[in-house]
Amino acid sequence: MFSHGAFPDVRPRRLRTTAAMRRMTAEHRVHPADLVLPAFVREGIAEPAPISSMPGVVQHTLDSLRRAAAEAADAGVAGIMLFGVPEVKDAVGTAATDPGGILQVALRAVREEVGDALVVMSDLCLDETTDHGHCGLLDERGRVDNDATLARYAEMAVVQAEAGAHVLGPSGMMDGQIGHVRRALDAAGHEDVALLAYTAKYTSAFYGPFREAVESGLTGDRMTYQQDPANGREALRELSQDLAEGADMVMVKPGLPYLDVLRRVADAVAVPVAAYQISGEYAMVEAAAEKGWIERERAIDETLVCFKRAGADVILTYWAVEAARRAAAR
Structure with missing residues (x-):
């Protein structure tokens, strides 16, 4: 404690005196090339459809998606992650492996629009295309069948790669999904397609607006395959497995509620680390x-x-x- 009138020898406030000083001494800053835009494209609509729980975000038509991709590239954004919403959903997610499915059509459209100016990423999961809304196939008892789902993921990976994705994001939290998808891609000649592992994807209350965005028909919950919010060490176990199976990048999802997990993952790896600021986080701020x-x-x-x-x-x-x-203007 300093008595009134005494002066400290060290004054950290000296480095906060002006905006220029704060910019110069900032330890971290966000660059446009750090950012990826998630985008939804919906089959069978003539105009972009607003998402009520995500003000300013829409379900795109193919034309509006092309414009959004071009806008992102012009702003210096690094990539775009696509999610497709088909008109028809069924128990096995047929649209997910149909070359004419909305996600595959959208991938081709975005690549035609921006080429390699953006890293074009594709969500590799069944939840947008299944009528039950789960991330995998269901067995006769209504449980998600891990190994049967892996076979579907392998098929999806190949059609998404053939449609032009630079990066695939297997997000279903199936055990062994990275290795299974990697082998399928390599066997089909897509060795250059990278995998962004959803390494720590937690079962979260913050996904609600996303489910509106993809018109999810989810029945039940995903607690048997997404991670328990109470667990941190478990994320490192998932991380070890994903890296051993060939993940090129790893991700923590959601973002802000799991910054501690993000820090632990970042400290443990030499590959790029991503965080997904999810729909509920967006909706709360808006x-x-x-x-x-x-x-x-x-x-x-x-x-x-x-x-x-x-x-x-x-x-x-x-x-x-x-x-x-905003970052570019600073």
Whole structure:
């Protein structure tokens, strides 16, 4: 403690005196090339369809998706992650392996629009295409069948690679999914297609708006295959398995509630680490800002720099284009 009138020898505040000083001494900053834009494309609509729980986010048509991809590339965003919403869903997710399925059509359209100017990523999961909304095939007792699902993931990987994806994101949390998909890709001659492992994907209350976005028909829950929010060490076990199976990048999802896990993962690996700022995180900030309870732009930028501070190299965020433009203007 310093008595009144005494002066400390060390004054950290000297490095906070001006905006220029704070910029110069900032330990972390967000660059447009750190950001990936998740985007939804819906089959059978003539105009983009707003998502009520995600203000400013839409289900795209193919034409509006092309424009969004071009806009992202122009803003300097690194990549785009595509999710497809088919008109018809069934128990096995037929649209997921149909070359004419909406996701595969969208991948080809985006590659035609931007070529290699964006890293074109594809969600590799069955939940958008199954009528029951689960990430895998169900057995006769209604449980997700891990090994039968792996066979479907292998088929999906090949059709998505053939449609032009640079990166596939197996997100279903099936045991062995990275190795199974890697072998399928290599056997089909797609050795250059990279895998972004959803290494630590937690069963979370924050996914609600996403389920509206993909028109999920989920029955039950995903607690038997997504990670328990109570567990941190388990993420490192998943990480070890994904790396051994050939993951090129790894990810933690959701983002802000799991910054501790993100830090532990980042400290443990030499591959790029991603974080997904999910729909519920987006919706909370937008809703609070709409009420005037928080400063919207400051809150967005603060959340993103938190991911960088916790060790993320790549951030998937629905604010990617907006944040990239703001970062470039600084």
